[in-house]
Amino acid sequence: MPDSSVSTTRAGEITERRERVERRIRDLLDRMTLDEKVGQLNQVNGHDGGVTDELAHRVRAGEVGSILNEVDVRTVNELQRIAVEESRLGIPLLVGRDVIHGFRTILPIPLGQAATWDPELVRRGARMSALEAAGHGVRWTFAPMVDIGRDPRWGRVAECLGEDPHLAGALASAMVQGFQGEDLADPGSLAACAKHFAGYGAGEAGRDYNTTNIPEGELRSVHLPPFRAALGAGVATFMASFSDLNGIPASANRFLMTQVLREEWGFDGFVVSDWESIPQLCIHGLTADDREAGLAAATAGVDMDMVGEVYADHLAELVVEGALHEALVDVMVARVLRVKLRLGLFERPYTEPERFPVEPPPSHFALAYDAAVRSAVLLKNDEGLLPLAMDGIGSIAVIGPLAQEPQEQLGTWVFDGDPGFSITPLEAIGVLAAEGVHGPTGPVKVRYVRGLETTRSEDRWGLPEVVEAAGAADVALLFLGEESVLSGEGHCRSDISLPGAQEALIRAVRATGTPVVLVVMAGRPLALEAVLDKVDALLFAWHPGTMAGPALADLLFGRAAPSGRLPMTFPRVTGQVPIYHAHRNTGRPPTPETFVHMRDLPRGASQFSAGAASYHLDTHYTPLFPFGFGLTYTTFAYSDLQVTPARMATDGEVRVSVTLENTGERDGVEVVQLYVRDPVASVTRPVRELKGFRRVALEAGARRTVTFPLPAAALAFPGRDMQPVVEPGEIQVWVGGDAHTALGAAFEIVAP
Ligand code: BGC
Numbered sequence: 001m002p003d004s005s006v007s008t009t010r011a012g013e014i015t016e017r018r019e020r021v022e023r024r025i026r027d028l029l030d031r032m033t034l035d036e037k038v039g040q041l042n043q044v045n046g047h048d049g050g051v052t053d054e055l056a057h058r059v060r061a062g063e064v065g066s067i068l069n070e071v072d073v074r075t076v077n078e079l080q081r082i083a084v085e086e087s088r089l090g091i092p093l094l095v096g097r098d099v100i101h102g103f104r105t106i107l108p109i110p111l112g113q114a115a116t117w118d119p120e121l122v123r124r125g126a127r128m129s130a131l132e133a134a135g136h137g138v139r140w141t142f143a144p145m146v147d148i149g150r151d152p153r154w155g156r157v158a159e160c161l162g163e164d165p166h167l168a169g170a171l172a173s174a175m176v177q178g179f180q181g182e183d184l185a186d187p188g189s190l191a192a193c194a195k196h197f198a199g200y201g202a203g204e205a206g207r208d209y210n211t212t213n214i215p216e217g218e219l220r221s222v223h224l225p226p227f228r229a230a231l232g233a234g235v236a237t238f239m240a241s242f243s244d245l246n247g248i249p250a251s252a253n254r255f256l257m258t259q260v261l262r263e264e265w266g267f268d269g270f271v272v273s274d275w276e277s278i279p280q281l282c283i284h285g286l287t288a289d290d291r292e293a294g295l296a297a298a299t300a301g302v303d304m305d306m307v308g309e310v311y312a313d314h315l316a317e318l319v320v321e322g323a324l325h326e327a328l329v330d331v332m333v334a335r336v337l338r339v340k341l342r343l344g345l346f347e348r349p350y351t352e353p354e355r356f357p358v359e360p361p362p363s364h365f366a367l368a369y370d371a372a373v374r375s376a377v378l379l380k381n382d383e384g385l386l387p388l389a390m391d392g393i394g395s396i397a398v399i400g401p402l403a404q405e406p407q408e409q410l411g412t413w414v415f416d417g418d419p420g421f422s423i424t425p426l427e428a429i430g431v432l433a434a435e436g437v438h439g440p441t442g443p444v445k446v447r448y449v450r451g452l453e454t455t456r457s458e459d460r461w462g463l464p465e466v467v468e469a470a471g472a473a474d475v476a477l478l479f480l481g482e483e484s485v486l487s488g489e490g491h492c493r494s495d496i497s498l499p500g501a502q503e504a505l506i507r508a509v510r511a512t513g514t515p516v517v518l519v520v521m522a523g524r525p526l527a528l529e530a531v532l533d534k535v536d537a538l539l540f541a542w543h544p545g546t547m548a549g550p551a552l553a554d555l556l557f558g559r560a561a562p563s564g565r566l567p568m569t570f571p572r573v574t575g576q577v578p579i580y581h582a583h584r585n586t587g588r589p590p591t592p593e594t595f596v597h598m599r600d601l602p603r604g605a606s607q608f609s610a611g612a613a614s615y616h617l618d619t620h621y622t623p624l625f626p627f628g629f630g631l632t633y634t635t636f637a638y639s640d641l642q643v644t645p646a647r648m649a650t651d652g653e654v655r656v657s658v659t660l661e662n663t664g665e666r667d668g669v670e671v672v673q674l675y676v677r678d679p680v681a682s683v684t685r686p687v688r689e690l691k692g693f694r695r696v697a698l699e700a701g702a703r704r705t706v707t708f709p710l711p712a713a714a715l716a717f718p719g720r721d722m723q724p725v726v727e728p729g730e731i732q733v734w735v736g737g738d739a740h741t742a743l744g745a746a747f748e749i750v751a752p
Helices: 003-031 034-040 053-060 073-086 110-114 119-134 155-159 165-180 216-223 225-232 254-264 280-284 290-300 310-320 326-342 362-375 425-436 463-472 502-511 548-556
Strands: 042-045 066-068 094-097 193-197 237-240 270-272 377-381 395-399 445-449 475-481 516-521 537-540 636-644 647-649 653-662 668-677 689-698 703-711 729-736 744-750
Touching (some): 119 362, 254 290, 270 326, 425 445, 502 516, 537 548, 636 729, 668 703, 703 729
Parallel strands (some): 066 094, 395 445, 516 537
Antiparallel strands (some): 636 653, 653 703
8 A cells, every 4th residue: 555545544543533532522521420520630649559448439439530659550450440340430540650760670860861862762761661660550650851950959950851942852752752652542651741831940049849930932932842842742741830930830820721732732631730739829829728729720721630639629619609610620621531531541441460571671671771871971081091991900999879879879759660670880890890801910809988978978987998998999980979869859959069078088089199080970960170170080970770880880991982961061160050051142241351260350459350241250151061061982073064055044944964073993972963043133042052963873983974954943933022933144053062062154044
């Protein structure tokens, strides 16, 4: 059969399936009582195994539409049986769980996955997570979190996909595709949830749950695009943010939930509140009591109440009193039923655990290993210390509180992750030393010294032993950073330097004269300027997950090469944040000529003896490492940047191409990045914006042309009237290995 008829048949099937779903929704709504309708909008917390009488009663009475945090498959099936067989209409439950970066097998934290710049790997990771979770009765995950993270003090940057809307959007789509699979009705698929709509990442001072003030243009060009991308990939649900947006908390924000999401974007799935974010509308100071809060959330467009019990307690009464139209309740219920029907829950309410592997198969660990390898970012490598050349090394000192921590290497949000599966760096290095790598005098000797009780310990009693071990070794491998509890929800920091006595530990090791490799595991970018000149090599590993050990050992010993690139800008010191590549220029941008550090100001300097430009006196104005940065064991050169044609219409497309050459001695992977700037526009635009990227594997000495299509539509931005506009004029273009790349060109957009 020719392709076109295949696609016509497929389109026909989709339309027919859609119509069937809508017919069933209408039929159910016709038969539902008001209380049963409200029940569908109510999500309750599970009890971690076992069906309580109260929960059974509520499910039987049709008072519950969804349950979260129940992953005992027998309990899930029993609850489902009560819903399907004992409730009047037999509507199945939707069971949700935070499956954020793996389920049993743990992948790198999402920010680490973002550092792979590898959408296909991210998709496969989400697919794996879905299969593991679905075997436990879960059919809905509260992921991906696509909030833009530009303030590393915020603990939840660990869960986000970085600072950049283009990168986050590409990876969010990949995650959605992975979780939801080819067909939501496949028992191994999870409905995904794009969260937290919207602006949650912009909380003032990087404090979780904090107020956000985001002008609409900024919202539309920075915070909303990754959500739009997730929707483009078919995301089934959205979650409202906890945060207050410009005076109207997201959970009561009609502009977000109805105008943007439904009217502009045409979303037809449902929106769930965040945990008790509806009753919290009173705490915000928006509503006087829960009844008002329920009315505000429902009329704004929030369909399901997560745990708040506000809809359960007040929606029916609001309808009876005439404050809320039942027709609106019907719309809300229809959205929930639509997702349940799309998931095939009516046909297959029960989980058949035997369809899924009991324990993660080897392929899952292999994928977790690949993701951990690709997420690590090599930030410094003086004199090519890495990969460790074993012919000169007889002994290694492995030092630090994170070298042997099966739980900490997993990071935040690992409800179901099993640290029993973890392989730690110390274990993996031990295996390599015993079996694989040999120094000049036989197997390499490995000595481990923890040094500090935790990453937060101020107590220095362990440092003498650290110094002794480092002094006696040929190389010191330091595993430092943050334990998992220092990032994640509600875990923000005001100072993002290495906590506790870790800087002192690094200084002590440095003083021994032994070469130092610092491996950082952390849930956020850290401010590492104070220690950078005290280490010879720096590998930033995030929280790499189950397979941290083998991945890091292989990177350190050269069995794999680093290919991660920073998904967030790394500041020198905390006071620089928020610092991100796509900032606007200001009228007084700092330059080498205008910048003066305060130590260089003469005594009695007058007010304008410094440059009167936009920088801090006590640090440099550049970050420590720019967005997109990362080294590897070879080098790459870029040349011959071309844009063709040199002029395009406002609805046209150009092609940007560059020659990439591997100029080193080893094969390697480069992440080629395309940036643009619109230097004169009706609304000031960022100095650089990422518009494309590609991971390119290149053999030593090889060259390749890399080409990016750049359609005019990708250059559209919200104009003064908030409508997307592509304006005629010059567009500057850069291609290279990070956001500071200098290889540039330009082309012109002309009016049609
Ligand atoms: C978080 C959500 C999460 C929910 C359910 C909330 O506290 O903000 O991201 O999905 O809890 O666990």
